Each structure stands twice: as structure tokens, then as C-alpha cells.
Amino acid sequence: MPVDYDKSKAKLEYKESDAMKTDVDENLILFTTIPQPSDGDGSSEWIVNGPTKAKVLKAPGYPARIPKPHRPDLYEVRSTPDMGFGVFAKYDIKRGDLIFSERPLLVSPMSLGSLSEIPSHYTPSQVKQVVMFQNEQLVETAVGRMTEQNRANYKSLHNSHQEDGSGPLLGIMRTNGYGVEALYDGSNEKFIYTAINNVGSRINHR
Numbered sequence: 001m002p003v004d005y006d007k008s009k010a011k012l013e014y015k016e017s018d019a020m021k022t023d024v025d026e027n028l029i030l031f032t033t034i035p036q037p038s039d040g041d042g043s044s045e046w047i048v049n050g051p052t053k054a055k056v057l058k059a060p061g062y063p064a065r066i067p068k069p070h071r072p073d074l075y076e077v078r079s080t081p082d083m084g085f086g087v088f089a090k091y092d093i094k095r096g097d098l099i100f101s102e103r104p105l106l107v108s109p110m111s112l113g114s115l116s117e118i119p120s121h122y123t124p125s126q127v128k129q130v131v132m133f134q135n136e137q138l139v140e141t142a143v144g145r146m147t148e149q150n151r152a153n154y155k156s157l158h159n160s161h162q163e164d165g166s167g168p169l170l171g172i173m174r175t176n177g178y179g180v181e182a183l184y185d186g187s188n189e190k191f192i193y194t195a196i197n198n199v200g201s202r203i204n205h206r
Helices: 050-057 124-144 148-155 168-176
Strands: 014-016 029-034 044-048 075-080 084-089 106-109 178-184 192-196
Touching: 029 050, 029 124, 044 050, 044 124, 050 178, 106 124, 124 148, 124 168, 148 168, 168 192
Parallel strands: 014 029, 044 106
Antiparallel strands: 029 044, 075 084, 106 192, 178 192
């Protein structure tokens, strides 16, 4: 972090949003639980802007129940000697078989941006450190809203960003997120969202 950066200026301004309310203010960061109330399939914590949340609430069939696999015993999550936890098949799996389904632990913009103005004399590296410091506050707020079990599941995920200045919770998000390409802010498909999952994020992938 730059030695002259005033951390107290990175004030987190957000709104806790009712899950069923369609918020339209693009200038507010919303924290919300979707779906709410729970339908038995669990729920996800969201960091989202108003119009994007409205897209979700207005999607045909929302909220849909998650599909259930016919054989929930097709896989297991277990520890490996040198790569942490992974997902392993226990039986032969046919093409098209539903192996598992789950709601994400967290859904967030892939790029959260800065919460406050950053001094213009900072180098690109310093700007990155400040932005990650601010983003850690956002993720910390979302994780703090999770159920106790979801919070424990989130914190148990691997963090491969422990040496670059990323906070521990942001590091988990950066390590384990899957892009949700169909969900993005405004009309710019570059601003897509990411989903962090309990089982899905443990699948080895490149």
C-alpha cells in the first residue's frame, strides 16, 4: 500500500436491498440475498447494481428451483497430497448426466472497481493495491451476510493470491470465481459477473 494512502477515506457506502425489490439506482452498490425467503435450495449473497438485479428478478421463471441429480453419489470432494481439495468421480459418468447442482455462495461483478477517488500520482501498481484494499471491504461485507455454513464453506476455499496484496476474502473470490457471461452491467458485456461455489469451485480447471 502507498505510505501516504489514507485508509479511512475508503468509506463503504452501500445499501442492503430487499431481495424482491427492483432497485434502479445505478450509483448504489447493493448487497442482497437471492432468493429470499429460501426455498429449500439455499441462497446466494450478491454484490450487484440496481439495474442488473432487476434483470435477475424479471428473468422468466425466477426464482426457479435447482435441478436435482438422479445419482447424488457420482462424485466426492476429497483432499489431495499436494493440490488441496478436489472433486473426483466415484463411478463412470455418462455424457449428459447431471453430476451436481448448487446455488453460488457469492455472486459479484468480476471487476469491482474503486470505492473512492485515488490520487493521480500513484503508480499503476499502487493503484492496484488500493483497489484491492477497497474491494476486500466489499467482499467482507457480503461474506458477513452469509449463513454460518455458507461462510465456513467460502472461507475453506483455496486462495492463490496470498502474495500480491489481495485480502484473504478477495483472494478467494479471485481464485475460485466462474464467469457468468450472461449477466453483466448495462449493455457492456465486458462487465460480467463471477460466481463462487461450494463444490463447483473445487473442480480442477485451467
